[in-house]
Amino acid sequence: MIKLIHKSIKKGYKSAGSVALLVGWFSTAVIALPVKAAEEIDFVFATARLSVPVSSLQTFAETGKIDKNLRAYFNLAGATDEEKAKFQEALMKPVDVDAVQLSRFLNTAIGEDILNNLGRYISIQGGGNGRAVLKIALIKSASQPQGLTVLNFLDNLPTNIQINLDQILRLRKTVKLVIDGTRILNEEVARLSREATLLDETNFSDLPDLRQPGPYGVDEPQRILLNDTRRDREFYVDLYKPEIWRSGKTPVVIISHGLASRPADFGKRARHLASYGYFVAVPQHPGSDLRHALDLLAGRSQEVFDVQEFINRPKDISYVLDWLERLNRRGFQGRLELDRVGIYGHSFGGYTALAVAGAEIDLQNLRQECRSEFGFLNTSLLLQCRALSLPNLPTNFRDPRIQAVIAANPVNRSIFGEKGLANVEIPVLLGSGLYDPATPAIFEQASSFIWLQSPEKYLVVIEGQAHVDFSQLDAGITEAINSIEKLTLPSPELIDSYANSGIVAFFEVYISEDPDFKPYLSSAYFDYLSQRQVFNSYLIDRSGAEQLQEKLLPLKQEFINLGAAQE
Incomplete structure (x- = not known):
């Protein structure tokens, strides 16, 4: 904003x-x-x-x-x-x-x-x-x-006003807990990742470099206007195709953009996947995209986003898949693999991706979290709490065609909760940034990774990542960021190298079902990518979830004790 x-x-x-x-x-x-x-x-x-x-x-x-x-x-x-x-x-x-x-x-x-x-x-x-x-x-x-x-x-x-210092002192304690928790999260994930790295003898310099574009090339993207008459909803989708098609079936990935964003913002991700032989569809979500945000600033809209987006976003994904099935029969001679589709979602798109992956909305948990006095320290909770204003919110949007999900900086913890996330049974990779003020890692990814019950789950933590690509910001906000004393951020190129590599590896293993890419989904590979970098990236799998939970348990108890003292 x-x-x-x-x-x-x-x-x-x-x-x-x-x-x-x-x-x-x-x-x-x-x-x-x-x-x-x-x-x-x-x-x-x-x-x-x-x-x-x-x-x-x-x-x-x-x-x-x-x-x-x-x-x-x-x-x-x-x-x-x-x-x-x-x-x-x-x-x-x-x-x-x-x-x-x-x-x-x-x-x-x-x-x-x-x-x-x-x-x-x-x-x-x-x-x-x-x-x-x-x-x-x-x-x-x-x-x-x-x-x-x-x-x-x-x-x-x-x-006249009064400043309630007792409450502010409690707030300071809570902020300190958040800061300490983020530090503990970083240290523990780094420790678990390094321990796993010691057991891995793979020489990644001998393997293809997933940071580089793949061998299939990329066609110019196409923009297609869609109209879901059942919902009276019109939106466009950007399509990215490989220049050279794979032999056999072509894997498909859907990308869901975040709040106040747009499909074009994920063009780099889509092109990188397409260069590895993927067909990529990036739909617009018109009630929560950049155009809607501009309408708010110009006075043409009254809200930050349309609350119906909690329903419309997952349904957009299913509609795009329905449309691709028809297109596949007519225009692609059935070459698209639409029974095993991957989805990548960022921020509000992370909610969207997890919803179609099987996470169920837990309104009871959401009500409880929205009553928290200090809930606004998690900025994304302000967005999630708006779902409570919907009178008949469905709780399940599972689309069985989705078979693997990457959720980057996802909005998810409160609206799904432990019970809702436990319903996800397909492979999941959660991406987290330690400088993210919108979906703080200690709130929105750490607990979610622990709660997920999928047999294949991963958490990738990028030091210094701050929710958005600052290379796309205008000079005014860039100047403001640069003026913050002692604030240093990783370059967008470094973040892309981490993200692009992980995305290709994950979808190759779980959508294309190619075991040759399994070595890339390892702590050792992300350690390899981080060599000689100021900001490191770490990957842990489900084997580290229990130890991470034990490390964060005292922090959770401190939050509980602080909450009890406020009542």
Whole structure:
């Protein structure tokens, strides 16, 4: 979404006319609330309350002077001189965000959920949820010439607020658990992978290099418009064919894109597979694709995605397979192998892939997870919780033609849960990135790998991978990423080398049923790929699941204890 906002700003959405419209739009909301602006902030503990006037913060931000009110808070917090200096800088540092688009996002169901969660920590004086005043202050501040700053935000609050420090301290503990858990996950997967590597004597330098294109070449992709009249749903599919066909049956793979993405974003993956003799179909999911996200930013849509996508996405896959069966008889003389199809899904596409692979939706588990106070630390949970608004959500979308699944950074844990994932009986490879803020590995892949009961299951962890390919981002967001101190990311080329190799190996073994590719599905091969790299990749199979579970068990208990302390 940040990427889209930056692109929209470049197209001229951030205009004087838009700002004027925004001010008029929110004037009625401001009038409806108390007319005096916030004069003070209460910092609230369980047994203490300390008030700091907003004017104290303004003076500190502009001059560095600390009056007695602010000094009392700094003393209570035990702030160091360095922390005070960073706080002063943070008060004045602007965030470049388009006010109109921010308002559109905050008016979506997901935006409201975010505000509701923030409103638990920053509430109206007296304890009421602060979501309404936060929303107004954020948008009004973003519309002003100096942009959105903490000080500007405080100045635009229509009433006094209180910051609930006990809850924030619990949040800090939870964040630390997430960080510690991610570190433990990385260390344990690395240990298990290296132990397995010691037992493998394969000389991979003597084998074909799966990082390179295959021997079959690639035709120019075709785009076909499909119309599922049963669902009144029109969407397109991009087809990638090998230039030279394999002898015998041609294996087929479907690729499902993620939220606010599009089929073209997976062209590199599709071409690489096609060069190894695969027929690849990449359908559009119109209720959750890039076009829908742009419609939201332009005011043509009211939600981040159409909640019916939980149903439509898996049905899109089955419809494409039905269509390919008809096309196979007419145009390909039956050469496509459509009884054993592989699927690769990224993010929301990971949900899609697991759904058609047999994972069943567990609404009881989803309701429980969506009640979690700290659930928003897992960004993908905001998406998954929207499924609860569907009155008649089917729980099973299994398509028996799907016989192997790769789910990269999948949205999956809460909507399927342990019970739902246990229904997947076909080979599964989960891909995970340790820098992924959208589907954090410790939430969305670690537990899922342990819960899967498939006899053939794999977990691939890529250090530094951050959910999306940053090479596709515009200059604005790239500049913002580069400005983050000490943040280093792996190159897209390195991530492609890991991903392309694993995808080809997995589908060759489980779709083409070629045992010659089995050595590539090993810890030793990913160790080989990682040689002389700053960011490593690791693979473990089901033999490491039990040890990983034991290592993560104390962390799970800490989460349980922290949750019990909150009740």
